[in-house]
Amino acid sequence: MKRRNFAHRPGCAVEATLDLIDGKWKGVILYHLQSGTQRFGELRRLMPGITQRMLTKQLRALEDDRLIIRTVYAEVPPRVEYRLSETGESLRPVIDILKAWGEKHRERLSCGPDPDMVPLPDRAA
Amino acid sequence: MKRRNFAHRPGCAVEATLDLIDGKWKGVILYHLQSGTQRFGELRRLMPGITQRMLTKQLRALEDDRLIIRTVYAEVPPRVEYRLSETGESLRPVIDILKAWGEKHRERLSCGPDPDMVPLPDRAA
DNA sequence: CCCAATAGTATCCAAACAGGGACTAATTCC
DNA sequence: GGAATTAGTCCCTGTTTGGATACTATTGGG
Numbered sequence: 001m002k003r004r005n006f007a008h009r010p011g012c013a014v015e016a017t018l019d020l021i022d023g024k025w026k027g028v029i030l031y032h033l034q035s036g037t038q039r040f041g042e043l044r045r046l047m048p049g050i051t052q053r054m055l056t057k058q059l060r061a062l063e064d065d066r067l068i069i070r071t072v073y074a075e076v077p078p079r080v081e082y083r084l085s086e087t088g089e090s091l092r093p094v095i096d097i098l099k100a101w102g103e104k105h106r107e108r109l110s111c112g113p114d115p116d117m118v119p120l121p122d123r124a125a
Numbered sequence: 126m127k128r129r130n131f132a133h134r135p136g137c138a139v140e141a142t143l144d145l146i147d148g149k150w151k152g153v154i155l156y157h158l159q160s161g162t163q164r165f166g167e168l169r170r171l172m173p174g175i176t177q178r179m180l181t182k183q184l185r186a187l188e189d190d191r192l193i194i195r196t197v198y199a200e201v202p203p204r205v206e207y208r209l210s211e212t213g214e215s216l217r218p219v220i221d222i223l224k225a226w227g228e229k230h231r232e233r234l235s236c237g238p239d240p241d242m243v244p245l246p247d248r249a250a
Numbered sequence: 251c252c253c254a255a256t257a258g259t260a261t262c263c264a265a266a267c268a269g270g271g272a273c274t275a276a277t278t279c280c
Numbered sequence: 281g282g283a284a285t286t287a288g289t290c291c292c293t294g295t296t297t298g299g300a301t302a303c304t305a306t307t308g309g310g
Contacts, residue, residue: 013227014156014220015149022147024140024298031139040257051299056258076306077256087230095139097222102138105212148267165287176269181288201276202286252310259304267296274289280282 020065021091025050025058030088031095033068037083067091145190146216150175150183155213156220158193162208192216 021027025047032038032046044055059082062068067088073079084091146152150172157163157171169180184207187193192213198204209216 013224014152015227017223017227017230018147018152019149022143027139027143041255044257051301052258053260053300054298057297072257075256076308077254078258078306080257090230091226094222094226097219098142099138101216101219102140102142105142105215166285169287177288178270178290179268182267197287200286201278202284203276203288205287254309255307256305260302262301263299265296265298267294269293269295271292272290275286277285279284 017094020067021094023058023061025054026062027095027098029055029058029062030067030084030091031099033082033084033088034092034095037081040080040082043082062088142219145192146219148183148186150179151187152220152223154180154183154187155192155209155216156224158207158209158213159217159220162206165205165207168207187213 021030028047029043032043038046040055040059043059044050044052047055050058059068059070063070066085068082069085069088071081071083073081146155153172154168157168163171165180165184168184169175169177172180175183184193184195188195191210193207194210194213196206196208198206
């Protein structure tokens, strides 16, 4: 999601925060980095669905937003480590609450079939 | 963001929750509905940047996820009200923390002062 | 020599997101 | 009669996201 100008309106703070962690992967990356420094390949293994390209892109975006810190070691084979910045660390309670909510409502989230799921009423006026 | 199937890997809960509230508007809509039932037009006025089309789409997505409830009154001119479902209500702490974080890091977010910002009564001991 | 390993890039492509503007229906107000 | 109101829908456009595949450089090991 592109950078937006949040000049206007209440709700701005919600929008701005969401802007940093949204998309399919950024929240999950931050979550994994909460358990400590990770290398590129380690992150990739932790997120089986992501492609190299997307992982790179998302990491760059997080880096641009100063949420993570990227450290390159001049070795062969290359080694690059990612870790949370101080700002990234400060998101920990945010990620935690997302995780907690998700776990609590797991059954609604197609993490498994929900037998209580009832079809929506007809939308017509 | 399209519906995904969330395997039971770590990070799933984070991903699943984010899936419900991400995008440019959904978090903000939920935030506005926290102050009570709103009509379509009221929401639109609260979010000057959104188009009718996008507001409709996002509301439908939230409804499909059972986070909000849509009530149509057979009147002219039409009246449609939106309010949080019980599940939507349960997201309140999540939205709150997003808002709190955003406010705390306002200066990083190129976010101007929030006109709604009212000092809380001092609750401290 | 050839392969594996790492952390990426490059290129191409499809789908989703986002926005503008025009259009609607039924009723009330002027 | 004409305008305003409400909650949308429809069409058209451009941008962003996400993904598949192939490719790179360097060096150690066999």
